[in-house]
Amino acid sequence: MSVGGKRKRGGGQVNMHDIARHAGVSPMTVSRALREPASVSEKMRRKVDAAVREFGYLPNRIAGSLSSKRSNVVGLVVPSIRNSLYASMVQAISEVLRANGLHLMIADSGHRLADEEALVEALLAQRVCGLVLHNTRHSKRVRELVRSTGVPVIETGNLPADPLDMAVSYSNFEAARAMTLHLARLGYRRIGFVTLPLRDNDRSEQRRRGYFAALKEQKLPVDPGLVLEAPGGFSEGGDALGRLIQTHPDIDAVFFAGDVLAVGALFECQRRGWAVPGRVAIASFDDLDLLRHTVPAVTTLRLPRQEIGRRSAELLVNRLRGATPERLKIDVGFEIVQRDST
Numbered sequence: 001m002s003v004g005g006k007r008k009r010g011g012g013q014v015n016m017h018d019i020a021r022h023a024g025v026s027p028m029t030v031s032r033a034l035r036e037p038a039s040v041s042e043k044m045r046r047k048v049d050a051a052v053r054e055f056g057y058l059p060n061r062i063a064g065s066l067s068s069k070r071s072n073v074v075g076l077v078v079p080s081i082r083n084s085l086y087a088s089m090v091q092a093i094s095e096v097l098r099a100n101g102l103h104l105m106i107a108d109s110g111h112r113l114a115d116e117e118a119l120v121e122a123l124l125a126q127r128v129c130g131l132v133l134h135n136t137r138h139s140k141r142v143r144e145l146v147r148s149t150g151v152p153v154i155e156t157g158n159l160p161a162d163p164l165d166m167a168v169s170y171s172n173f174e175a176a177r178a179m180t181l182h183l184a185r186l187g188y189r190r191i192g193f194v195t196l197p198l199r200d201n202d203r204s205e206q207r208r209r210g211y212f213a214a215l216k217e218q219k220l221p222v223d224p225g226l227v228l229e230a231p232g233g234f235s236e237g238g239d240a241l242g243r244l245i246q247t248h249p250d251i252d253a254v255f256f257a258g259d260v261l262a263v264g265a266l267f268e269c270q271r272r273g274w275a276v277p278g279r280v281a282i283a284s285f286d287d288l289d290l291l292r293h294t295v296p297a298v299t300t301l302r303l304p305r306q307e308i309g310r311r312s313a314e315l316l317v318n319r320l321r322g323a324t325p326e327r328l329k330i331d332v333g334f335e336i337v338q339r340d341s342t
Contacts, residue, residue, distance in 0.1 A: 012308065024052040053141060070151075073103050074316060075123035076132040077116055079157075079201075080126075081108040083232075087288055089156065091311030093132060100317045102129070112140045113200045120145055127195070130316045136167065137202035138158040152319040154312040157203050159329055166319070168312040168330045172203045174332045175301050176210030177217075179255055179283055182336050184218040188253035188281055191215070192226040194240045194265075195257045207285070209256045213282075226251065228260060235265025238271075244278065253281035253342065259288040261296055266341070281342040297339030304332045 020027040025044060033040045033048040063193075069253050074097055089133045094104045105123065109116040117139045123131060131146075134157040138156060146164050153165040158172050183191050194213045196204045208227065215222050226248060230236040237256060242266075244251055256262035262284035269276050274298055276282055284291060287302040311330055319325065 003137065003297050018053065019051045019055060020049065023047045024057065041226065070129040071127045072101060072287075073105050073126065073128050074130040074132065074313075075120075075126070075128040076104055076134075077104045077119050077123075078106065078110055078134045079111045081106065084288070087318070088306040089309035089312075093305045093313045095311055095312030097319065098102060099317070102317070102320075110287030111197070111200055113137065113142075117141050124149055124151065130154070131319060132156060132312055132316070133164070135202070136163075136169075138164065138199065142260065152316055154316055156308050156312055158206060159331055162203075163328055166315055166328050168308050168315060168332065170303055170332050170334045172206035173210040173213070175285070175303070176207035176255070177214045178210075178334070178336060179285070179301055180211045180214030181217065182219060183255060183283055183342060184214065184251050185283065186281075186342055188342075189220060190248065190251045190253070191220070192244045192254040193226070193257070194230050194237065194244075194252050194254060194261055196229050196232055196261075197229050204257060223248075232258050232260050234260060234264035234267060238268030241265035241268050241280070241282075242272075246276075247337075251280060253277075253283065255283045255285075256284045258287045259284045259291055259298075262291060262300070263294060266294055266296075266298065276341050285341055287337060292339070294341075295299050299339045299342040300337050302335040302337050304334075 016027050016137050020030045023030065023049060027251050029044055031042060033045050037045055076093065080149055088108065097104055105128065106125070107119045107123065109119060116133070116135055120131065120142050128151065130332070131151055131153045131157050133153060136155045136158040143164065155163055155167040156169050159167055159169050172330065180191060193208065196207050198204045198208065212222055227246065228240045228244060230240045237260065240252060240261065244254060253264065256265060260281055265282055266276060269280065274280060284300040286296050287300045290299050291298040311332065315325055315330070
């Protein structure tokens, strides 16, 4: 059984027997651990997994599919299918693919790198002809799989310095920096920042870095106590705002790295009788339709997610037709939308 992993000493591809010898188990155990993980003990799974990762082994269910004709299906992995933010991007991707005789298969990584890795393996086993990954932070295994298979890949969640293959997005760093500068230029001096969880989320990390960079540019105090992590949700946004005002009564603006958090904070202000922007200004990130209908309407960053989807799919289709892209990274930019909340 030859595979698309590393070569062993003396030439030749690493195979299942090599993995078995290295892990100290039988080839049958390796096969069962890869095909039916629940059929072996956790200890055995860990041993096999460690050997697989060390050798960069590509199981035959994937490697075999690469030597045969690929399907007309593109795999898309997003952090959450419950998040409506991705709807316009997904629709645009699907429309372009459908017009070119291709179909879209969607999977949810749950913001976890390990789940993204498992999904990429599963999609490759289904012989997808291309991948669209919203993450730009990936496990070593995902990078190895992409390199080994040669399947075209588009990343859409950020503009990485070193894309896996191609990227279509905006800079989360520059967007957060721009909004923080906007608030500072409006006269706000104690600006808090509420971010979505940072773990396995390069987008949140880049937004936090952009926020800090803007404060330094404006020579405003850089206070880590003004930064909170919060899961996305209305109640979480309200709780975060309440904590910030309790611990920092002089805070005069809060930038939320997500629209749902911002709306939750606005509801909390209404509940407590805090004027917006009189007591505290609120700014957000994403421009859900809801934000223009709240009272007051919320200042936010507008991101061209539909354009990201359309251009990603077009880039992928052109690559599948053999074209070489002029640019491996496309920056679609962003727009600050000033409303009454600031």
